[in-house]
Amino acid sequence: DVKVTQSSRYLxxxxxxxxxxxxxxxxxxxxxxxxxxxxxxxxxxxxxxxxVKMKEKGDIPEGYSVSREKKERFSLIxxxxxxxxTSMYLCASSTGTTSGNTIYxxxxxxxxxx
Amino acid sequence: AQKxxxxxxxxxxxxxEDVTLDCVYETRDTTYYxxxxxxxxxxxxxxxxxxxSFDEQNEIxxxxxxxxxxxxSSFNFTITASQVVDSAVYFCALRFGTGANNLFFGTGTxxxxxx
Numbered sequence: 001d002v003k004v005t006q007s008s009r010y011l012x013x014x015x016x017x018x019x020x021x022x023x024x025x026x027x028x029x030x031x032x033x034x035x036x037x038x039x040x041x042x043x044x045x046x047x048x049x050x051x052v053k054m055k056e057k058g059d060i061p062e063g064y065s066v067s068r069e070k071k072e073r074f075s076l077i078x079x080x081x082x083x084x085x086t087s088m089y090l091c092a093s094s095t096g097t098t099s100g101n102t103i104y105x106x107x108x109x110x111x112x113x114x
Numbered sequence: 115a116q117k118x119x120x121x122x123x124x125x126x127x128x129x130x131e132d133v134t135l136d137c138v139y140e141t142r143d144t145t146y147y148x149x150x151x152x153x154x155x156x157x158x159x160x161x162x163x164x165x166x167s168f169d170e171q172n173e174i175x176x177x178x179x180x181x182x183x184x185x186x187s188s189f190n191f192t193i194t195a196s197q198v199v200d201s202a203v204y205f206c207a208l209r210f211g212t213g214a215n216n217l218f219f220g221t222g223t224x225x226x227x228x229x
Contacts, residue, residue, distance in 0.1 A: 002161075009157075033214065042221060048214035056214055090159060099147045099209040102164050103217055108157035 002027045004106035006091050012112045019078040021109050023091030032074035033092040033103065034058075034066060043090065049074055050097065081113045117141075118208050120220035127196050128228050135191045135223045137206030143167075146210035148182065148189045153222070154202040165189065196227045 007022040025032065034046040035058075045058030047066040055066050063085060067075045074093075078085055091106040117140040127133045139148065150162040163173060165182050173180045177194045193200055206220040 031214070043219050045215050050214070058215060088157060092159075097214055097216070098212050099143075099145065099216060100164075100166060101209075102149065102161055103209075104161055105151070105159035108159070110157065 002029075002093070002104040004091055004093050004104050006089075006106040006109045008109050009107060010110045012114060013078075013081050015082060015113055017078075017081050017113075019081050019111065019113075021076040021078075021089055021091070021111070023074045023076070023106055024072050025074075025091075025093040025104075026072065027093065027095075027104070028071065029093035029095050029104075030071070031094045031097060031101075032068065033094070034064070034074065034076045035090045035092065035105075036060070037088045037090055037108075046076065046089075078111075081111075083113050085111065086113045087111060118206050118218050118220035120204075120206055120223050122223045123221070124224045124226070126226045126228060129198060130195050132192060132194050133196055133225065135193075135204050135206075135225065137189045137191065137220060139187050139189065139206070139208045141208060141210055143210040146208060149207040149209065149217075150180065150189075150191050151205045151207060151219075152202045153205065159205070162191075193225075196225075198227050198229050201225060201227045 003026045032049045035043045048056045049068040065077045089109045094101045094103045119138045146167045148165045152160045179192045181190045203222040203224045205222045209217045
């Protein structure tokens, strides 16, 4: 079974703090993703990585950065957390970007910024 | 435009009833894939099934079955003899073409199974 593991399930951070969300996948997938999920807005892609040290912006990259130093690990960084970044964050991975490749998701990280 | 519609926002059933979750999609691509995911209250999005646009065979997996009909652009999901553990939000999704942002989700159907 594919396993995408997000290290922190529940976090509470203060406005202005730097926040790291870590994600590890165990299936040697080239592609990794960070989404956020908000009620009424569905899933929105923040960043995507198709290889180590490679990244592409998604629909809502503002206020976020990412790091992929190893193939299995993809980190999402909130440089200076703000209350409008309170959300559920989902990491995902996939073998490729064509339509037939299933995207597998992690357990989610619930972030509250106060 | 690509679009996935799940018209049922919330459904409640009593345990052991059968329930069908509807999904209607829209795409101009001839090659595409359809997916169902389950999101229980704990939050993880669990992959359930993938179906490609050229394979209209229905699929059954235990109490789950899926009915794909290209003629009506629908990919419906039926749970037979529902159980409390089936309570979750279910998402239908469409993926087409190539790229990072080529996965489109419906808005989800919240299923509550009452014991």
